[in-house]
Amino acid sequence: MQLSLGPVLYNWAPNRWRDFYFRIADEAPVDVVSVGEIVCSKRAPFFDDHLPAVIGRLRRAGKQVLLGSLILVSQRRERRQTEELAGTEEGLVEVNDLTCLKALGGRAHAIGPFVNIYNEATASFHAAQGATRICLPSELPLPSIGTIAAALPDVAIEVFAFGRAPLAISARCYHARMHKLAKDNCRFVCERDPDGLALKTLEQQDFLTVNGVQTLSYTCTNLLGDIGALRTAAVSSLRLSPQHCDMIAVARTFRDVVEGRDDAERGTRRLAELYPNVPFSNGFLHGAAGVSYQPHSASEARFVTGT
Numbered sequence: 065m066q067l068s069l070g071p072v073l074y075n076w077a078p079n080r081w082r083d084f085y086f087r088i089a090d091e092a093p094v095d096v097v098s099v100g101e102i103v104c105s106k107r108a109p110f111f112d113d114h115l116p117a118v119i120g121r122l123r124r125a126g127k128q129v130l131l132g133s134l135i136l137v138s139q140r141r142e143r144r145q146t147e148e149l150a151g152t153e154e155g156l157v158e159v160n161d162l163t164c165l166k167a168l169g170g171r172a173h174a175i176g177p178f179v180n181i182y183n184e185a186t187a188s189f190h191a192a193q194g195a196t197r198i199c200l201p202s203e204l205p206l207p208s209i210g211t212i213a214a215a216l217p218d219v220a221i222e223v224f225a226f227g228r229a230p231l232a233i234s235a236r237c238y239h240a241r242m243h244k245l246a247k248d249n250c251r252f253v254c255e256r257d258p259d260g261l262a263l264k265t266l267e268q269q270d271f272l273t274v275n276g277v278q279t280l281s282y283t284c285t286n287l288l289g290d291i292g293a294l295r296t297a298a299v300s301s302l303r304l305s306p307q308h309c310d311m312i313a314v315a316r317t318f319r320d321v322v323e324g325r326d327d328a329e330r331g332t333r334r335l336a337e338l339y340p341n342v343p344f345s346n347g348f349l350h351g352a353a354g355v356s357y358q359p360h361s362a363s364e365a366r367f368v369t370g371t
Contacts, residue, residue: 065291065322066301067315068096068199068222070176071132073230073305074275075107075255082114084306089118089125091312093319096197096301097122098158098176100132100149104237104276105142107252119154130158135178136233136277137163156196170194177201177224177303178233182208184215191219198222199303202229202285205351210297220300225287226314226335227305228260228273228280229345229354238274250276259308281354283345286335288321289328289360290349309339328360 069088072081088097099118101108122129131154137146143163150157150167159165160176175198181187187198197220200209204223213221224230239261240250254261260273260280273280287294287302294302302322304315317334320326332344347356 065295065299066095066220066222067093067318067322068301068303069094069098069311069315070199070224070227070303070305071098071100071102073103073278073280074258074260074308075104075252076258077255078110078114081111082118084311085118086121087312088315089121089127092315094127094304094315096128096130098130098132098174102132102135102160102176102178103233103278104254105134105139105145106250107276108145129155130174131155132158132176133160133164135160135176135230136235137161138235158199159195165193168194172196175199178230181212184212187212187216187219191216195219197301199224199301202231203348203354206290206293206297206349207351209294209299209349213298213300217298221298222301222303223287223294223299223349224285225294225302225304226318227285227303227307228282228342229285229348230278230280230305231272232279234277234279237277238279239276281345282343283355283357284339284342285346285348286332286344286357287346287349288318288331288335289358290346291321291328307339307342313338332360 119129133146133149137143146164147167150164156174158174158176160178172194175190175195177199199222202224237247239254240247243253254276260275263272265271270282273282317331321328321331344357345355348354350358
């Protein structure tokens, strides 16, 4: 089972962004790394100068590099950027918006978790268009994941296994609106929240997280205790989404459990120390409320008994 690292979703300082990927290249036991600004096209110029060095460092470390496309293409310049990305020979493009498919023209590519693939028919359509690996949306339950994986034995099926789950994308920028700024003159205020901005309900309950134009879960997806069931379902890769914590240690924790050097219960305690004060969730996988969390023992019993 592979480990992959998704793209940084938040607006990190360019030098920090670069150094993060340098450390991933040198220290993280991951097989595949997706890079590029996929949330807001206005942020992309800050990282463009660092991208060649990051890609080179990752490849020299033996990582497969995916080049992420924008999640939402809504302007002409964004369409041009997507077409330019699709025409690159620098690596496999990871499609996050269907606008990218036409520009790819049937060439091999990956699919990110932002494309709505909920059944084997849709997954088969994308495989016929050239998709060689598919990261499924975070809200899919295990039976659906297993059905898709069984239908596409030649496609690498990946699940979102760690991080705040991506839920929605909007043409409006929540950060700009909150600071009473126009989207076109946002002053990049999202950089003030390197792990997203947590929202509360009127009853002051933790609810969601916003990241510029993106909505994420408040809880952190953690499928460490479900690795056995995912392996049985023929899932071939687990995706870790960068958060404001030690992602090298997170990757090592997942690798230890995947390879049987540690158990999920100890690994989960370690993750809680690495990413404190953020509750875990795995409800989507269990067909329950996404915010809920099944402990390892309960999770294992459920999948074994089928209850």
